[in-house]
Amino acid sequence: MKSNSTDILVIGSGASGLFFSLKTALQRPDLQILIMTKSGAENSNTRYAQGGIAVVTDNLKLSFEKHIEDTMKAGGDLSNREVVEMVVYQAPERLKELLDFNVQFDKKSSGDWDLGLEGGHTQHRILHHKDISGSEILNKLLLQVQNTPNISLIEDCIVFDLIVDDSGCVGAIYFNQKEARLETIGAKATLLCTGGSGQVFKHTTNPIIATGDGVAIAHRIGAKICDMQYIQFHPTALYEKDKNPYFLISEAVRGFGAYIVNDKNERFVFETDDRGELATRDIVSNAIGIELEKSGKDYVYIDCRHLDYEKFYKHFPTITDYCNSIGIDIRKDLIPIVPVAHYQCGGIDVDMDSQTSIPNLFAVGECARTGLHGNNRLASNSLLEALVYAHQSSQFICAHIKDGNTNLNSIIDEQVLPKVVNQYSDELVTMKELLQRTMTDLFIKNANPMKAKSIIADIHSKCYKLLQHNSISLQLKELQNLVNTAELICNAIQIN
Secondary structure, X not given: OEEEEEEEEEEOOOHHHHHHHHHHHHHOOOOOEEEEOOOOXXXXXXXXXXXXXXXXXOOOHHHHHHHHHHHHHHOOOOOOHHHHHHHHHHHHHHHHHHHHOOOOOOEOOOOOEOXXXXXXXXXXXXXXXXXXXXXXXXXXXXXXXHOOOOEEEEOOEEXXXXXXXXXXXXXXXXXXXXXXXXXXXXXXXXXXXXXXXXXXXXXXXXXXXXXXXXXXXXXXXXXXEEOOOOEEEEEEEEOOOOOOOOOEOOHHHHHOOOEEEOOOOOOHHHHOOOOHHHOOHHHHHHHHHHHHHHHOOOOEEEEOOOOOHHHHHHHOHHHHHHHHHOOOOOOOOOEEEEEEEEEEOOEEEOOOOOEOOOOOEEEOHHHEEOOOOOOOOOOOOHHHHHHHHHHHHHHHHHHHOOOOOOOOOOOOOHHHOOEEEOOOOHHHHHHHHHHHHHHHHHHHOOOOHHHHHHHHHHHHHHHHHHHOOOEEEHHHHHHHHHHHHHHHHHHHHHHO
16 A cells, blocks of 8 residues: 655645645745645535625724624624634735735725625625635635645545544545555644535535535544534525535625515515524524425525616626526526525534644634534635634644654554445445435424434444445445434534
8 A cells, every 4th residue: 555645634625725735835835735635626615605705804893893793693602702703803814815815806996895795794794706706716726726836736535534643643544546546644734624514415505525524534533523513504595406416596695685585475584583684594594494384385586686687697697697507587587495504513623723632633614613603604704714724723733843754654554454446336325315314304304303313323333334344435435424424413413
């Protein structure tokens, strides 16, 4: 088995991993940084972030305080205020760094920022690049990474497990799909930025790679995991029956003035909250759920017919074009929507420097539980959190990383490593679909948590038996991560 080594291993290529790598590489050109991705480097949750990034741009104390209070309120007052204050006050500096990396955000003809408004926000503070903000950030950061000599990036490498010894995390075992073999890599510091776990559910906005990998592999080496019961459902995903993932209708569309209506053309969200469509995601999702239960329908609607079409298209060309591609003309048609799994508010517990409970292991982005989000993330705070915690971890690692090499030869016993086979199993597909239906029913239909836990435990048992074989498939390893993540969610609900 081939064994490699690097100074810093970054698992994941979203905004948090790329931003961390660039900041660290510039501060410590003597360190080698390896970014490892599960599929293509451009395939991450960051790419699908439409709305933008929440930042106070007027530098007024009152504006910072309002952003802090909006975040606390959205999170059900369960957010860590010290963390919220750190993130909000750091935002202008992190924005400046993004701009230095040539990331572009929309401006008005006056030259001022064209700030958007989203649910839960009491001020316009969302910087955006049309409705492809995440894609703009990702593309510009990837371009910078490709031109930074002490950063390497390898694609199509699936991390099976992390490697630990008495000193903490020292690397990872991964499957190199291009070489079709298991390999190991040693690292002085490992950063998990693997995204969320939307694929635990039947319907989600997350890409098919979002299978809770970071949480699962960290859990398997004993890292502390917190608040997994707090899964945010986005209220306005475009309903297309069994499509996976669902196309997202951005929060910013409601901030632009769109209505949510039922099949009688009634704006029913005001019955739940006096902010109506501009309430937070959990409240709007709940209001839609109540309406669907009353009506027996599969979806409600976003109504954009009253909006200025030219201005709307300028702000949301991707959304408009996608709707057109499936036969929806927003000038005269309603857009069918339904709440679907969107964001994991809990995850791997980290401190304010992104350190996990395992030495030398760090986590940033959606896989991390920082304390910022509480039980419900405020819209457009995720990209901000990713940048701030990438900064925090970079500063800490640059100051504390140790000299010397990591030798994995004495840790890894090749005889116990399984053979990886490229096999497809209908049985595993059936198990995965049952898991996804069970977790969806738990959150959408308020199914019995004990029954859900029992079903997931049975799937775990079957999965574990298959993992004991001398040969395993990538499909089985992914199912293992889904099962581990689902169990953590179910257990957290029971505790809560």
